[in-house]
Amino acid sequence: MAVSLIMHKRIKTTTAKAKALRGFIEPILTRSKEDSTHARRLAFNYLQDKNAVTELFKEVSPKIADRPGGYTRILKLGTRPGDAAEICYIELVDFNEAMLAGAGVAETKTGRRSRRGTKKKTEEGISKKTKAAGEAKSETQAEAGKEAGAKVKDKSAARTKVKKEAEKPESTEKPENPQPADEIT
Secondary structure: OHHHHHHHOEEEEEHHHHHHHHHHHHHHHHHOOOOOHHHHHHHHHHHOOHHHHHHHHHHHHHHHOOOOOOOEEEEEEEEOOOOOOEEEEEEEHHHOHHHHHHHHHHOOOOOOOOOOOOOOOOOOOOOHHHHHHHHHHHHHHHHHHHHHHHHHHHHHHHHHHHHHHHHOOOOOOOOOOOOOHHHOO
């Protein structure tokens, strides 16, 4: 895995393997800062791959020369569907161009942050948005109250109507025919 990390600069693996790989690869990267025969032989002793050692000393070593440690980054991705193992990317820090491009923007903001947050809220300090939101809320509550009152009135009117209809006596008389049967011609 160490060879794959050096050759590809970023690999996808489980979090446990990535943490173990970090402990294995970081001392090798520290030794690679000094390009000597002894350092190359030590790196080859660990990696057992000639191309990986060449890549380490030609490409990786110059980029990490001024870094005092922390050469790798672990980015957690979630869990694997089959066995729910935690998956992550482990990558060499100085080789992720997307993160390096965003780092210039993030470093511009300097200064101390307060834990307290913004100013204390007072009657004068309440923002216009808060006032507007409170007014809108009270208006909607008033409208809802009116609608609820109208619904209650409608329900009570319907109940009285049903009671009146129930109180009416049903007539057992037959309805009158408009034409009597005798007068048929």
